Amino acid sequence: MSVLVFIDHSAGQIKKSSLEALCYGAALAASTGTTAEGILLGTVSQDLSELGCYGIGKIHQVASDTLNNLDARVFSTVLAEAVRSTGANIIVFSNNLSGKAIAPRLSARLKAGLVSGAIDLPQVANGFTVRKTVFSGKAFANVSIHTEIKIITLNQNAFPLTAGQGTAQVIPLDIKAAAPDVKTVSATQSSGQVPLTEAEIVVSGGRGLKGPENWGMVEELARVLGAATACSRPVADAHWRPHNEHVGQTGIAIAPNLYIAIGISGAIQHLAGVNRSKVIVVINQDPEAPFFKAADYGIVGDAFVVVPKIIEAVKQLKGVA
Amino acid sequence: MKILVCISKTPDTTAKIAFKDNNTKFVAEGVQWIINPYDEWYALVRAIELKEKDPATILHLVCVGLPDADPVIRKALALGGDEAIRVNADSQDSYYIAAQIAAVAREGNYDLIFTGKETIDYNGASIGGMVSELLDLPFISLATKFELAGSLATVTREIEGGEQTEQVGLPLVVSCQKGMAEQRIPNMKGIMGARSRPLKVVEPVTADTLTSVVSFELPPAKAGVKLVSADNPAELVRLLHEEAKVF
Numbered sequence: 001m002s003v004l005v006f007i008d009h010s011a012g013q014i015k016k017s018s019l020e021a022l023c024y025g026a027a028l029a030a031s032t033g034t035t036a037e038g039i040l041l042g043t044v045s046q047d048l049s050e051l052g053c054y055g056i057g058k059i060h061q062v063a064s065d066t067l068n069n070l071d072a073r074v075f076s077t078v079l080a081e082a083v084r085s086t087g088a089n090i091i092v093f094s095n096n097l098s099g100k101a102i103a104p105r106l107s108a109r110l111k112a113g114l115v116s117g118a119i120d121l122p123q124v125a126n127g128f129t130v131r132k133t134v135f136s137g138k139a140f141a142n143v144s145i146h147t148e149i150k151i152i153t154l155n156q157n158a159f160p161l162t163a164g165q166g167t168a169q170v171i172p173l174d175i176k177a178a179a180p181d182v183k184t185v186s187a188t189q190s191s192g193q194v195p196l197t198e199a200e201i202v203v204s205g206g207r208g209l210k211g212p213e214n215w216g217m218v219e220e221l222a223r224v225l226g227a228a229t230a231c232s233r234p235v236a237d238a239h240w241r242p243h244n245e246h247v248g249q250t251g252i253a254i255a256p257n258l259y260i261a262i263g264i265s266g267a268i269q270h271l272a273g274v275n276r277s278k279v280i281v282v283i284n285q286d287p288e289a290p291f292f293k294a295a296d297y298g299i300v301g302d303a304f305v306v307v308p309k310i311i312e313a314v315k316q317l318k319g320v321a
Numbered sequence: 322m323k324i325l326v327c328i329s330k331t332p333d334t335t336a337k338i339a340f341k342d343n344n345t346k347f348v349a350e351g352v353q354w355i356i357n358p359y360d361e362w363y364a365l366v367r368a369i370e371l372k373e374k375d376p377a378t379i380l381h382l383v384c385v386g387l388p389d390a391d392p393v394i395r396k397a398l399a400l401g402g403d404e405a406i407r408v409n410a411d412s413q414d415s416y417y418i419a420a421q422i423a424a425v426a427r428e429g430n431y432d433l434i435f436t437g438k439e440t441i442d443y444n445g446a447s448i449g450g451m452v453s454e455l456l457d458l459p460f461i462s463l464a465t466k467f468e469l470a471g472s473l474a475t476v477t478r479e480i481e482g483g484e485q486t487e488q489v490g491l492p493l494v495v496s497c498q499k500g501m502a503e504q505r506i507p508n509m510k511g512i513m514g515a516r517s518r519p520l521k522v523v524e525p526v527t528a529d530t531l532t533s534v535v536s537f538e539l540p541p542a543k544a545g546v547k548l549v550s551a552d553n554p555a556e557l558v559r560l561l562h563e564e565a566k567v568f
Contacts, residue, residue, distance in 0.1 A: 104448070143532050297548075
């Protein structure tokens with residue numbers, strides 16, 4: 001009986017979303033009187049024993065270079081073996097891109113009930129019930145898992161990342177990985193930018209900005225705040241911005257600590273992708289824009305006047321140029 | 322070449338979300354039902370494009386649902402597809418649904434199975450992965466582009482902060498998202514043709530239910546917006562820093 005947390009990484013770096021999953025796993029283990037362990041497939045540059053500071057006693061590692069690239073079938077096979085050999089009965093993933101690829105496969109392979117998109121620790125007093133977002137963030141569901149082995153994927157930015165003291169024991173696991181089905185041909189990464197789903201602050205622009213040439217101030221505000229940039233659906237559809245920046249019901253759903261919407265009216269489909277943000281700021285010329293009803297702070301005014309002044313104020317506050 | 326597209330019936334994106342019977346059931350009365358947008362705009366339309374390129378392609382749709390799903394299935398057939406299969410069952414458990422789809426897929430021996438990346442009601446994002454595992458096939462999730470040359474697929478998928486292009490041989494399961502295709506509106510010929518295309522109803526296979534929804538909740542209402550004057554945007558920055566403490 002233990003909690004096993006899948007540790008996701010890319011380019012040698014452990015993803016922040018997986019650190020959140022480790023904290024969640026440690027808290028879950030503490031509340032159920034068991035221990036939390038980690039499992040990492042592949043290799044990273046970081047010393048894995050440091051992950052003990054998140055309350056993790058043991059880190060299992062299958063240190064094969066072929067596992068540095070995600071192949072859903074290979075990963076689910078290796079993880080199923082790891083679950084068996086560690087005796088884990090709860091497996092935690094981040095509900096990030098890798099989690100979405102692997103967790104359902106592992107669920108089917110182990111016939112272990114899966115709740116994806118958890119936002120809280122499970123209620124274990126009477127059964128095992130996990131709260132998750134449904135209806136694209138417009139509601140929550142409490143979902144009960146009936147199987148002995150349980151799998152949870154944790155929404156990003158839903159559980160606080162807290163580091164304490166401690167060193168984890170790193171244990172090599174000898175599990176043979178089959179040859180991957182998938183061959184990577186090329187990868188493009190927008191360097192120097194914060195990935196949208198991992199960002200704590202997101203600055204987003206809509207049709208109110210009138211054209212792609214006006215995105216300079218959105219990018220500048222994002223830069224001074226250390227934020228990622230996003231956009232509404234009409235903006236992505238008009239090719240003003242790449243479609244991987246589109247947040248909303250049919251784009252990416254995000255839950256940053258701060259979401260700043262500039263020139264976005266706030267259609268219900270857009271809100272569905274951002275309503276889990278902790279603080280929402282809306283800047284719009286139209287006082288009737290529906291987004292103000294979902295916002296925590298707002299300015300009714302011309303974005304072209306207001307945003308540069310906000311950038312100045314942030315620069316002053318942070319003492320940056 | 323045989324393609325299977327998994328479709329699901331979901332409430333319209335603007336539907337009012339409310340619950341009844343002590344918050345255990347979704348209020349379906351007055352709700353307009355649509356094809357789950359990820360299934361329709363991306364999975365189905367891309368499959369139709371592949372069939373247009375190679376007319377010998379056989380395109381089937383599968384939906385796990387009760388007879389009230391039929392109008393949505395007909396709507397999907399109006400966009401394209403040679404035949405639809407409805408598995409006559411209703412479940413909120415993704416493993417149960419995946420087991421039904423896997424049974425249909427085994428029967429039909431498909432080369433390619435497309436799903437949407439998730440449904441907009443339960444947001445499980447699980448069906449594609451589960452079906453691929455049950456069939457022991459490769460799986461590419463969150464695909465934004467899909468090209469086919471013979472039996473070799475070149476698929477671009479989302480990675481954190483970018484995209485990755487991968488090659489993998491058929492048979493294959495792919496979950497589809499924005500970028501795969503553009504939304505289409507069915508034309509009159511499609512709508513008329515959809516009526517004559519077969520909609521087969523099959524009974525479900527025996528499968529376990531691994532999870533169940535105990536109850537629903539609506540999020541607490543927002544306290545209301547605090548408006549800052551457009552003449553003093555610096556005040557907004559002060560509030561975000563000192564009151565909301567977000568930076």
